[in-house]
Amino acid sequence: DVKVTQSSRYLVKRTGEKVFLECVQDMDHENMFWYRQDPGLGLRLIYFSYDVKMKEKGDIPEGYSVSREKKERFSLILESASTNQTSMYLCASTFFSGDQETQYFGPGTRLLVL
Amino acid sequence: SQQGEEDPQALSIQEGENATMNCSYKTSINNLQWYRQNSGRGLVHLILIRSNEREKHSGRLRVTLDTSKKSSSLLITASRAADTASYFCAPGTGANNLFFGTGTRLTVIP
Numbered sequence A: 001d002v003k004v005t006q007s008s009r010y011l012v013k014r015t016g017e018k019v020f021l022e023c024v025q026d027m028d029h030e031n032m033f034w035y036r037q038d039p040g041l042g043l044r045l046i047y048f049s050y051d052v053k054m055k056e057k058g059d060i061p062e063g064y065s066v067s068r069e070k071k072e073r074f075s076l077i078l079e080s081a082s083t084n085q086t087s088m089y090l091c092a093s094t095f096f097s098g099d100q101e102t103q104y105f106g107p108g109t110r111l112l113v114l
Numbered sequence B: 001s002q003q004g005e006e007d008p009q010a011l012s013i014q015e016g017e018n019a020t021m022n023c024s025y026k027t028s029i030n031n032l033q034w035y036r037q038n039s040g041r042g043l044v045h046l047i048l049i050r051s052n053e054r055e056k057h058s059g060r061l062r063v064t065l066d067t068s069k070k071s072s073s074l075l076i077t078a079s080r081a082a083d084t085a086s087y088f089c090a091p092g093t094g095a096n097n098l099f100f101g102t103g104t105r106l107t108v109i110p
Helices: none
Strands: A004-006 A010-013 A019-025 A031-038 A042-049 A064-070 A073-078 A087-097 A100-105 A109-113 B005-007 B010-014 B019-024 B031-037 B043-050 B055-058 B061-066 B071-076 B085-092 B104-109
Touching (some): A004 A087, A010 A019, A019 A031, A019 A087, A019 A109, A031 A073, A042 A064, A042 A073, A100 B031, A100 B043, B005 B085, B010 B019, B019 B085, B019 B104, B031 B061, B031 B071, B043 B055, B043 B061, B043 B071, B043 B085, B071 B085
Antiparallel strands (some): A004 A019, A019 A073, A031 A087, A064 A073, A087 A109, B005 B019, B019 B071, B031 B043, B055 B061, B061 B071, B085 B104
């Protein structure tokens, strides 16, 4: 069974704190993604990774960084959290076969920055 | 932009009615996927239609694709309260990533 897990469902941090959001997939997928979801803005891609130690910026990478030391784990880092980073964060991994890709999402982490 | 744009942004119907949502995109695609997100939960893959297909069915779902117009539609027949969710389309370019729009918020009234 496909499984993408995220380390926390809810998180409360203070402005300026360093925040780590962890995502793990057990499907041996190469591609992993971090999105944030905000009301009226839909899903926006922050960073993605096609392989271990590889990362690429998405649409809104500012204020974030990522780490992919192992294939199954993709971490999102907020170096210095700010209130405008309060959001729902979704991790996903992609199964790619031929011309078809299917993306599997984790349950999300709702982050509140005070 | 590689993302799809869903229309309308919000849709409210009575249980038992059909719901139609549309998606437009700008790039060439290999396939187009529809996802559902229930409130407070993760995204669930619903159906994929390939660029050489015009229509596809899965249960109560019917998806059409018009590559000449760069558009797709998702029809949910005989809607149920449990269909209340946000629906997203994702054009697949074969580049190993998917980009989502803002979605259509469907409310099915019991």
